[in-house]
Amino acid sequence: MRNIEVSAITQAVAQLCQQANFVLGEDVLSALNQAQPTEKSPLGREVLSQLIENARIAKEERRPLCQDCGTAVVFLEIGQEVHIIGGDLYAAIEEGVRQGYTQGYLRKSIVNKPLSVRINTKDNTPPVIHCEIVPGDRLKITVMPKGAGAENMSRLAMLKPSDGRQGVIDLVVRTVDEAGGNPCPPLIIGLGIGATGETAMLLAKKALLRKVAEPNPDPEIAELEREILAQVNALGIGPLGFGGTTTALVVHAEVMPTHIASLPVAVNLQCHSARHKEAVL
Amino acid sequence: MRSTKTKGKGMGLINITSPIDAEVIEKLTVGTRVLISGVIYTARDAAHKRLVQALDRGEELPFDLKGQTLYYMGPSPARPGQVIGSAGPTTSSRMDIYTPRLIAAGLRAMMGKGSRSPEVKEAIKRYKAVYFATIGGVGALLAKSIKQAEVIAYEDLGAEAILRLNVEDFPAIVANDIYGGDLFEQGKARYGRK
Numbered sequence: 001m002r003n004i005e006v007s008a009i010t011q012a013v014a015q016l017c018q019q020a021n022f023v024l025g026e027d028v029l030s031a032l033n034q035a036q037p038t039e040k041s042p043l044g045r046e047v048l049s050q051l052i053e054n055a056r057i058a059k060e061e062r063r064p065l066c067q068d069c070g071t072a073v074v075f076l077e078i079g080q081e082v083h084i085i086g087g088d089l090y091a092a093i094e095e096g097v098r099q100g101y102t103q104g105y106l107r108k109s110i111v112n113k114p115l116s117v118r119i120n121t122k123d124n125t126p127p128v129i130h131c132e133i134v135p136g137d138r139l140k141i142t143v144m145p146k147g148a149g150a151e152n153m154s155r156l157a158m159l160k161p162s163d164g165r166q167g168v169i170d171l172v173v174r175t176v177d178e179a180g181g182n183p184c185p186p187l188i189i190g191l192g193i194g195a196t197g198e199t200a201m202l203l204a205k206k207a208l209l210r211k212v213a214e215p216n217p218d219p220e221i222a223e224l225e226r227e228i229l230a231q232v233n234a235l236g237i238g239p240l241g242f243g244g245t246t247t248a249l250v251v252h253a254e255v256m257p258t259h260i261a262s263l264p265v266a267v268n269l270q271c272h273s274a275r276h277k278e279a280v281l
Numbered sequence: 282m283r284s285t286k287t288k289g290k291g292m293g294l295i296n297i298t299s300p301i302d303a304e305v306i307e308k309l310t311v312g313t314r315v316l317i318s319g320v321i322y323t324a325r326d327a328a329h330k331r332l333v334q335a336l337d338r339g340e341e342l343p344f345d346l347k348g349q350t351l352y353y354m355g356p357s358p359a360r361p362g363q364v365i366g367s368a369g370p371t372t373s374s375r376m377d378i379y380t381p382r383l384i385a386a387g388l389r390a391m392m393g394k395g396s397r398s399p400e401v402k403e404a405i406k407r408y409k410a411v412y413f414a415t416i417g418g419v420g421a422l423l424a425k426s427i428k429q430a431e432v433i434a435y436e437d438l439g440a441e442a443i444l445r446l447n448v449e450d451f452p453a454i455v456a457n458d459i460y461g462g463d464l465f466e467q468g469k470a471r472y473g474r475k
Contacts, residue, residue, distance in 0.1 A: 040472060041468070041471075041472055043454075043468075044472075047416055050416050050419050050422060051416075051418065051419060053419075053422060054418070054419035054420070054421050054422040057421040057422055057425075058367075058421040061421065063357075063366065063367050063420070063421040063424065064357045064366065064367040064420060064421065065367070065418065065420065065421060066367060066369055066417075066418045066419075066420045067354065067355065067356050067357045067366060067367040067368055067369050067420040068369075068371070068420075069357055105357060105358045105359070105360050105366060106357055106358075107355065107356070107357035107358065107366070107367075107440050108439065108440065109355075109440065118327065120438070120439045120440070120441075122439065149371070149372050149394075149417065152372070180395060180396050180465055180469075181394060181395040181396060181414070181417075181465055182372045182374060182394070182395035182396075184394065184417040184418045234473065234474045234475070235469065235473055236468065236469045236470070236471065236472035236473030236474065237465075237468075237469055237473075238468055238469075238472055240394060240414070240416055240417055241394075241395060241396065241414075241465045241468065241469075242414070242454070242464060242465070242468045243464075243465075243467065243468015243469055243470075243471050243472045244468065244472050245472055271417070271418055272418055273418045
């Protein structure tokens, strides 16, 4: 049994909120750098260069990569041997987000009462928190600032088993096609397949945490990822929708067993400002 | 309008001043790259709703809309000493429902990211306006072109307040012109493969 103080969690979350907003992951930067010279559209190539330049400025000057500092989506992997002490875990995470978004001069984009007055909560809380219990005595915290642009273009479809593999491909391609330039391509496409609807959505979002260049370890799924990527890039939407061959950088699919009557498929789009940072306590 | 490296109809790089003169609009054909200098205003969803409500009630708007440029943007907070935080565009289509009304009331130019509805494109043609797209997600980079920022209305909306910005060489591209040109449709047609 290992004790972890909530104050350590608050501190880690506050740091991760800022780091994620200022420093684009090396794997994402690498993917953009690789894509830039291969993009067929001259305007597309220039846009990609601007994305890379923006990442440099943001890191150097500790400015948010994007003004949409997102909803703070926080993933916790809590070791079964961990004992959290000193206060309420969720309140500690919330305080971490509050501190991080204030200290980091990050945009506060969360509103209360979404159906009526939509009043800003002024500190970017509440965060969205996903907890998982895992073996061991460590606590892994991942903060993913998720902007609304790409999130808004995401979707869940409860397909029929007969829709099959092709149905999945068609759904993703259709989703990206209809979104056009709105989600700020080039995209990282998270795909969650199986289980039940809400789990498919969560799988799709967690799929975005994978290193960009890493395929699914199952060769069949890796093949599906490549096939979808090729078809998405054939749409011609390109960087920021101005036309081009780089509409997505990669597709990450996560698959789970599902009901005999179901084929839930969730598509969670991630824009080029793919932000997430992690810490292990 | 000061014209610099114009490489041919519709594809050159042009310096323009905002508010944009009506005659200049005719030269802004789809795909034209511009550097905008002068005054632009910001407004997103909530501010648009209030502006249209004010128009409906015959109330005075917080600024004179005629001839102006609206930038769909809500910045991150400025650090001490900074003019503004990161300041890239938000998705324009969320403002589509309000836009034809504002264009009819005199709005001349809009800037954001992503494509517009048929109704907006129709209003652009009818009233001789223009829609610019700028690069989404390069908020840190675009902030460099903003030299002054002031809240002029709806301060209670926080990041969604209406700002008056003084910009210098703010980069954008004509996405919808008065001739029916559409950058997004054009780009996809050029690079899409079956």
